[in-house]
Amino acid sequence: MKNSLFLFLFLFISSPFFAQVQTIDDFYAKHKREGEAMSLNLPGFLIRLGASIASLEAEDEAERVALEIVKDVRRAKILAGENLRIGGSEIQQLVSDLATEGFEELMTVRSEGSTMNVIIRERKDIIRSVVLIVNDNGDFTLISLKTRLYLEDLTYLINKSLES
Amino acid sequence: MKKWSYLLLTALFCAITSLASAQADAISKYFNQYLDDERFTVVYISPKMFQLIQKLDIDTDMEEEEVKAVMNMVEDLRGLRILASDVDSYALYEEAIKKIDTKEYEILMTVRSKQESDVQFLVKDENDGNTINELLMIVGGKDNFVLMSFVGKINLNKVSDLSKTFSN
Numbered sequence: 273m274k275n276s277l278f279l280f281l282f283l284f285i286s287s288p289f290f291a292q293v294q295t296i297d298d299f300y301a302k303h304k305r306e307g308e309a310m311s312l313n314l315p316g317f318l319i320r321l322g323a324s325i326a327s328l329e330a331e332d333e334a335e336r337v338a339l340e341i342v343k344d345v346r347r348a349k350i351l352a353g354e355n356l357r358i359g360g361s362e363i364q365q366l367v368s369d370l371a372t373e374g375f376e377e378l379m380t381v382r383s384e385g386s387t388m389n390v391i392i393r394e395r396k397d398i399i400r401s402v403v404l405i406v407n408d409n410g411d412f413t414l415i416s417l418k419t420r421l422y423l424e425d426l427t428y429l430i431n432k433s434l435e436s
Numbered sequence: 437m438k439k440w441s442y443l444l445l446t447a448l449f450c451a452i453t454s455l456a457s458a459q460a461d462a463i464s465k466y467f468n469q470y471l472d473d474e475r476f477t478v479v480y481i482s483p484k485m486f487q488l489i490q491k492l493d494i495d496t497d498m499e500e501e502e503v504k505a506v507m508n509m510v511e512d513l514r515g516l517r518i519l520a521s522d523v524d525s526y527a528l529y530e531e532a533i534k535k536i537d538t539k540e541y542e543i544l545m546t547v548r549s550k551q552e553s554d555v556q557f558l559v560k561d562e563n564d565g566n567t568i569n570e571l572l573m574i575v576g577g578k579d580n581f582v583l584m585s586f587v588g589k590i591n592l593n594k595v596s597d598l599s600k601t602f603s604n
Contacts (some may be wrong), residue, residue, distance in 0.1 A: 360472075377480070377484065377487055378481075378484055379479075379480065379482065380478070380479070380482075381480075382478040383477040392484070423491050
């Protein structure tokens with residue numbers, strides 16, 4: 273009985289539902305120690321705490337809703353820095369590797385040496401992961417969020433923003 | 437039996453990939469080489485983004501009928517790709533006009549202006565005449581070249597409903 277419980281817990285914890293994004297982890301590990309790189313790995317409780325404090329100061333309903341949505345972020349990984357050795361081909365490779373892990377591209381913009389990619393992983397109408405990659409003429413930012421965002425929440429946020 | 441299953445799977449895969457390539461938009465078909473060119477601005481909005489927009493229930497200042505007409509249009513869209521440049525813009529416009537197969541794309545409208553830009557709207561439609569698979573806009577002038585491609589199953593009746601709703 274005890275063994276079955278452990279087996280169940282192991283399978284549940286190691287299931288893809290809770291799995292880290294391997295591609296992001298590898299990319300993060302490769303570049304986090306480069307020259308001027310800044311790397312942050314924020315756990316969910318810290319994000320929720322920050323959002324709770326900020327919501328006390330929220331001035332309107334849209335801001336409050338946005339902070340409520342931020343509370344749905346379970347983990348955030350940020351890698352940023354100037355002059356990182358990350359070329360366009362490496363970013364393209366990152367995007368295609370993410371596709372093999374079930375991510376889908378939402379939007380890509382490239383203009384005058386800057387690129388932006390927004391990529392998400394969704395399951396049953398819930399956005400589970402969001403990855404934002406910005407490369408602005410050598411200034412690189414990667415934000416990877418593990419989330420549990422419901423489309424209704426986003427709709428509500430957009431409607432509130434339009435109202436205010 | 438196993439051999440037949442493999443053959444069937446291969447045939448199915450080939451059919452799906454050929455269908456996918458048949459549905460490629462004009463930009464990825466004729467201007468693929470420019471997609472990685474630093475002189476160009478490239479925007480790509482994926483089908484997934486349009487799917488998400490369709491699921492959003494957005495209230496706006498627009499009247500209920502107008503919102504319905506816009507959302508009806510958006511639900512047909514499956515992707516948007518923009519390619520723009522301000523270098524050699526008129527030469528690029530002429531290249532685009534030459535490259536695009538007129539058997540596949542039909543000219544919907546052309547606007548020619550001496551001082552400003554030339555604009556051409558082209559459509560790739562289905563045989564029923566009511567559905568457009570792609571709406572392509574080509575703009576070329578002294579300082580700008582823009583290629584904009586909307587892909588989807590755009591129903592002309594819905595386009596007409598939209599224009600009626602906004603004109604009323």
